[in-house]
Amino acid sequence: MLGLILIPLFITVLKAQESQEVIYAQVGGTVTLPRDKIERKDGNIKTQDIYVNWFLDSENTLIINRNPQISINKGTNARVSLSADFSLQISPVEESDFVIWRCEQHVLARNYKKTYKLYKVSIPKVPALLVGGRLFLKYVKDVSSVNPSVTWISPKNEGCQEHKNTKDTVLVPSVSTCHNGVWTCQLKYENKKTEATTTVSVIDLAPSPADPIYTSISQSSTVSIPCALSSAIPWSVLNETLQGGSWSFTPLSEPRSPLSLLTLNVGSVVRWDLANGANFTDGKRVITNHNLSIQNLPVKETIRGVYKCSLKFNTKTISREVKVEVLKVSPSGSLKVFEGTRLNVTCSLGHMNTAGLEVKWTCASNCPPFNHKSPPHLSVLSFPKIRMQDKGLVKCELWKNSQKLTSAQLYLRVEKAPVDIWLCVAIGSGVVVFILLVAFAIIYIRRHKQMMMYRRRKTRFCCCNNNKQPKGFYKT
Incomplete structure (x- = not known):
């Protein structure tokens, strides 16, 4: 008996569901409930003359309506609006919206009703x-x-x-x-x-540069060592599994032992701190927009090497390596040279060059042929007798596959050898020689006189004085 009662009720529910148009939507998304267009074949009724009212089926409260005489009533729900054809738009969709919606249209003396059932679809995060x-x-x-x-x-x-x-x-x-x-x-x-x-x-970390970073030593030159997250993941999410991070450095020169530079503080404020015993005060270490790079590092010969950026998580450590090459050009002596002297200018990376690298020289005048037989880690430009026209910039450029990587330069100051200096040297030397000759002559004369004094015998004569008066008193 109970089954006979429930069957008609179940059929009624199914028919009610079949009469409802099914619409799926996601919480937080946007959904449109399409209004059925009411038109007549004679074309006397236009869409603009239709009254449209939208209701929640369980309520008699009007949500939004369209009256061609008083324009659109936006209602009290800011998430609900009408499209150009007066369909209902909901954005963003909330949990309370997954109910039955009702659309009523009034065309002349006739009414049209339709119901919509909003169903939820989701993807577990x-x-x-x-x-x-x-x-x-x-x-x-x-x-x-x-x-x-x-x-x-x-x-x-x-x-x-x-x-x-x-x-x-x-x-x-x-x-x-x-x-x-x-x-x-x-x-x-x-x-x-x-x-x-x-x-x-x-x-993940963004990929490292395919080639080394080439830079050169010049006044106030800096370089940045890149390291960044591949996507903008909030630090609150990273901190759930992130245990720490570090920067290390392995020089290209001997001894090639890794040195700890920085450690990552993953507390409430994410920042780079100096590693224990690290002598690293150069460069900026500010973390911005998931950028973990070392920025504005002053270029010196000592920064040649491989830099490693690492992030340590609960189950895995990810890292990236960046190689930095520093090009340096230096003279064999002082930058100030005199005309006619020999000068060698060396361009070097400080270690064995990678295959495919090419060195090009640029001089103020025509560059002399450089030494192709020099060791593979340097290039030497030789001036056998430097000239006044060689004065100026000497530039060394590093190229690979028709692409300029970096360049370094120096300014040669060529001067003529001053004549007055040689004249003073000659006069001073003459005076010294003359004084020495006079001194030797005086010494020789004195010694000669002393020798003659020993050889001569002088005769001594005794003279008597007879003019002495006798003693006594005299009358005057």
Whole structure:
């Protein structure tokens, strides 16, 4: 008896559901409930003359309406609006919107009603994945009278091929940066299309430069060592699995032992701190917009080497290496040379050059032939007798595959040898020689006189003084 009562009730419910137009939507998305167009064959009734009212089926409250005489009533719900053909648009969709909606149209003396049932479709959010991790996506929808077809569309990333999948789920055994971004689940049913989206975050570092960074030593020259996350993942998400990070440096010269430069502080404020015992005070270490680079590092010979940026997570450590080459041009002596002297100018990276590199010299005048037989880590430009026209800039350029990598230069100051200096030297030398000759002559004369004094005998004579008066008193 009870079954006989429930069967008619069930049939009534099914008929009611069949009379409702099924619309799928995603929370936070946008959905349109299409209004049926009411037109007559004689063309006397135009769309602009139709009154349109939208209601929630469970309520008699008017949500929004269109009156051709008083324009559109926007109602009190800011998320609801009418399109150009007076269809109902809801944006963004909220949980409370998955109910029955009713559209009433008034054309002259006739009324037209239609109901819509909004069903929810969603994609469970997946946590951020480390590169190489496993990705699994599926969609979840409310049961309705329609059976939509499903198409998954992968993110549109530059350099990556877009993939489409017609299965209900998506499984990627090993994700890469190509899988980072917005995935779209497209549902098609009864000439309608609904899209549900989810964002997949793949944690990885941006690729390192394919070639080394070439720079040169010059006044106030700086270089930046790049390191950045491949996508703008919030630090709040990274901190869930991020344990730390570091910058290290391995010089190209001996000894080639890694040196710790910086460590990553992943507390409330993400920043680079100096590693224990590190003597690294150059360059800016500010982290902005997921940029982990060392910026504005002053160029010196000591910065030649391989820089390694690493991020350590719970299950994996990802890192990138950047090689920095420094070109230096230097003279064999002082930059100030005198005309006619020999000068060698050396251009070097400080180590064995990579195959394919070419050195080009540019001088103020015609450059002399440089030494092709010099060691492979340097190039030597020889001036056998430098001239006044060689004065000026000497530039060394480093090229590879018709592309200029970097250049270094110096300014040669060529001067004539001053004549007055040689004259003073000659006069001074003459005076010194003359003084020495006079001194030798005086010494010789004195010694000669002393020798003669010993050889001569002098006769001595005794003289008597007879003019002495006798003693006594005299009368005057």
